[in-house]
Amino acid sequence: xxxxxxxxxxxxxxALAATGLAVTRTNASHALIYLIISLLAVAVVFYLLGxxxxxxxxxxxxxxxxVVFFLFVVMMLNLGRSAEEQExxxxxxxxxxxxxxxSAVLLLEMIALIAGSDAATSGTPVPPKAxxxxxxxxxxxxxxxxSLLLLAGLVGAFHLGRRYMRARREEIE
Amino acid sequence: MELDLAFIMIAPVxxxxxxxxxxxxxWERRLxxxxxxxxxxxxxxxxGLLQIVADVVxxxxxxxxxxxxxxxxxxxxxxxxxxxxMLMAFAVVPFGPGLVVGDLNIGVLFFLAMTSVxxxxxxxxxxxxxxxxxxxxxxxxxxxxxxxxxxxxxxxxGVVLLSGSFNLSDIVRAQEDVWFVFPQALGFIVFLIxxxxxxxxxxxxxxxAEHELAAGFHTxxxxxxxxxxxxxxxxxxxxxxxxxxxxFFGGWLGPGFLPPIVWFSLKTxxxxxxxxxxxxxxxxxxxxxxxxxxxKILLPITLVNLLATGAIALLRTGA
Numbered sequence: 001x002x003x004x005x006x007x008x009x010x011x012x013x014x015a016l017a018a019t020g021l022a023v024t025r026t027n028a029s030h031a032l033i034y035l036i037i038s039l040l041a042v043a044v045v046f047y048l049l050g051x052x053x054x055x056x057x058x059x060x061x062x063x064x065x066x067v068v069f070f071l072f073v074v075m076m077l078n079l080g081r082s083a084e085e086q087e088x089x090x091x092x093x094x095x096x097x098x099x100x101x102x103s104a105v106l107l108l109e110m111i112a113l114i115a116g117s118d119a120a121t122s123g124t125p126v127p128p129k130a131x132x133x134x135x136x137x138x139x140x141x142x143x144x145x146x147s148l149l150l151l152a153g154l155v156g157a158f159h160l161g162r163r164y165m166r167a168r169r170e171e172i173e
Numbered sequence: 174m175e176l177d178l179a180f181i182m183i184a185p186v187x188x189x190x191x192x193x194x195x196x197x198x199x200w201e202r203r204l205x206x207x208x209x210x211x212x213x214x215x216x217x218x219x220x221g222l223l224q225i226v227a228d229v230v231x232x233x234x235x236x237x238x239x240x241x242x243x244x245x246x247x248x249x250x251x252x253x254x255x256x257x258x259m260l261m262a263f264a265v266v267p268f269g270p271g272l273v274v275g276d277l278n279i280g281v282l283f284f285l286a287m288t289s290v291x292x293x294x295x296x297x298x299x300x301x302x303x304x305x306x307x308x309x310x311x312x313x314x315x316x317x318x319x320x321x322x323x324x325x326x327x328x329x330x331g332v333v334l335l336s337g338s339f340n341l342s343d344i345v346r347a348q349e350d351v352w353f354v355f356p357q358a359l360g361f362i363v364f365l366i367x368x369x370x371x372x373x374x375x376x377x378x379x380x381x382a383e384h385e386l387a388a389g390f391h392t393x394x395x396x397x398x399x400x401x402x403x404x405x406x407x408x409x410x411x412x413x414x415x416x417x418x419x420x421f422f423g424g425w426l427g428p429g430f431l432p433p434i435v436w437f438s439l440k441t442x443x444x445x446x447x448x449x450x451x452x453x454x455x456x457x458x459x460x461x462x463x464x465x466x467x468x469k470i471l472l473p474i475t476l477v478n479l480l481a482t483g484a485i486a487l488l489r490t491g492a
Binding site for chain 2: 027029030033057059060064069075076
């Protein structure tokens with residue numbers, strides 16, 4: 001039990017630190033690496049809370065696919081030193097005061113709310129089957145809506161790509 | 174007790190995986206030699222077996238050059254991500270009944286998760302090298318691996334449907350009557366192709382296509398960092414072969430005259446040799462051919478396979 005609590009807080013600490021660093025890095029690829037670490041740490045937290053399936057999906061989908069695409073874009077833009085300096089100019093330390101104060105208020109509120117309830121550092125394990133039954137039972141509508149959203153994205157990407165492909169084909173001919 | 178066994182298993186699994194990955198480098202060169210009607214490395218030790226020791230000594234004593242124009246930290250981190258991700262995935266591989274480091278009930282997903290972490294090694298290596306060939310190699314590998322990960326995951330779902338579990342040991346036990354390769358032949362073929370692409374082995378080694386990209390994403394790597402990338406690649410080959418055996422060929426199951434772990438090793442070795450034979454036999458496709466093969470042929474096949482398997486499973490339960 002105590003080992004789980006230690007692991008929980010350790011993973012939570014890593015997630016917080018990595019997220020903070022991901023926000024403040026000026027080099028885009030470094031920020032993305034911290035984001036990956038943060039996602040992995042959150043997956044560990046999920047696992048310790050008993051949501052093994054969610055933990056695995058967090059790594060497969062968020063860390064394994066979505067951030068790969070972020071990195072992909074960074075690579076295609078091939079941002080160099082100049083982009084880093086530009087980022088530094090856009091985000092001087094003074095910039096952080098406003099968002100920092102506002103999120104500090106939210107943090108205090110959250111601490112006040114959490115302090116009243118029992119802190120959960122471990123939960124009952126939820127097997128993958130139970131997740132599936134829930135998803136395609138009471139939450140079927142949400143699943144369908146999400147898939148519609150993805151379909152819209154797919155059609156949009158196809159439309160943009162087709163115009164580019166047509167131009168390319170004419171160029172070749 | 175359970176925890177103790179897991180801790181005892183860690184050292185042999187790590188040692189065994191790394192040793193076989195190293196041995197595989199020699200074995201591949203030797204087999205390729207025979208298939209191409211030449212001898213291959215046969216000078217150092219019996220049958221050239223000590224070639225690998227010579228190679229390691231060479232790699233460790235070479236100048237470990239980190240390019241001054243590269244992103245030093247990320248450049249060093251990338252090979253670790255490749256080998257580390259692959260080694261982590263071995264934690265859920267059941268070598269025999271109960272012979273597994275972590276018998277997770279999400280074993281299949283853990284395998285997919287760790288291979289997708291290994292993708293970062295290739296991507297970041299290409300990005301941090303700050304070299305145009307490495308960058309193009311990294312970009313290609315990113316697109317290729319994300320594409321083929323989709324089919325890899327989907328092709329496994331038929332097996333998960335039939336066995337009713339994500340646990341790799343349970344999947345093996347569910348194959349006592351019939352190996353899943355028979356009801357899931359399509360899934361097996363797609364998984365094999367996706368596994369090849371995921372480990373970026375020939376014929377799908379476009380991220381490091383020598384004739385057009387120097388050495389692709391690891392152009393700038395030298396010494397043992399290069400060695401680690403190579404070890405990661407061979408770990409991937411062993412891991413993919415082991416997963417093929419577990420998911421489609423009954424894992425450790427076999428006639429009783431040999432212990433289960435020997436059956437498992439034999440079957441895995443067979444598929445490793447198959448991987449090498451493919452390298453010797455098939456030329457490299459063009460990059461756009463690779464991508465359209467994935468999206469236009471493999472994706473529909475896996476979806477149809479999944480639909481049919483789901484329908485049959487539903488009919489059987491009589492719901």
